[in-house]
Amino acid sequence: MAEGRFVAYYRVSTARQGRSGLGLEAQQAAVRGHLNGGTWSLVAEVIEVESGKRADRPKLAEALRLCRLHRATLMIAKLDRLARNVAFVSALMEAGVDFVAVDFPQANRLTVHILAAVAEHEAKAISDRTKAALAAAKARGVKLGGDRGHMPTIAPRGYAASLAVRQGKAADRAANLLPVIAEIRSAGATSLQAVADALNARGIPTARGGVWGPTQIRRIEAQT
Structure with missing residues (x-):
């Protein structure tokens, strides 16, 4: 059962996320389900409409500010709502705010760093493969950029x-x-x-x- 004060942070960026169950309503339902029972208070719910690849999320900064103000814990429905790069996670850790992910409540600062590093590596690998494929096509004489x-x-x-x-x-x-x-x-x-x-x-x-x-x-x- 949940105990203490919480600030819920929700991020939505595309209609595809809503259809796949990662939309706003699904995140809110997950948070409310996790808070079912116990002695707790939901201080605020902060909604960010943003891309997960950007680190300058003003609404997340607001959520962290509210956490510090109310001595609350940041709550997210999905762990990937936080970030996909190590630098951003490091900044989050430096904010001095505790957090809990509904889908991975055992996660701690170390596991989040590891997961973020893996996600960043995968994103770079995809980019490198795309560049290599374009270079190979150009070497074969394929005209890139349209007619x-x-x-x-x-x-x-x-x-x-x-x-x-x-x-x-x-x-x-x-x-x-x-x-x-x-x-x-x-x-x-x-x-x-x-x-x-x-x-x-x-x-x-x-x-x-x-x-x-x-x-x-x-x-x-x-x-x-």
Whole structure:
């Protein structure tokens, strides 16, 4: 049974994660299941919409700050929610905050360092193999980078592909934000402006790095 104070940290980055069971709702359910019973208090729940490869996660920094402020333990649903590089894990260790991973409660600082080192090695190996394959293809005479000799013919295809990519990114972004917006709605925000203010207060930027307004919220919710 859980004992003490906790700050839950959730990270979501792609719609694929939601479909595979690593989305926000699944993480929240895992944390609540772990906290079922015992004497505990959930001080805060912090949501990060970010890439796992980046180390500068402002919401994680906020979660660590809250842990230090309340002398709480950082709780995550999945161990890979923390990081995938050794440097970031080292910085986390230096923060002086205890943590618990619901899917690996026996994990300690040593095991996290080892797992992060393995993940970093695997990522580098994949990158090296990709570069080697491209170099080998180029050596065989394969032209890389597309056909630049028929631009009038292939340009429309490029525009269509670019549009599809942008639309895909927008859909992924909406899939990440909708659970957050639903949480804000359930907390009592009824107007578009109230939802926008809540997102701005949480430090979640728009796709272009700006602040939220009613129009953006309407567009996101229209994708449900």
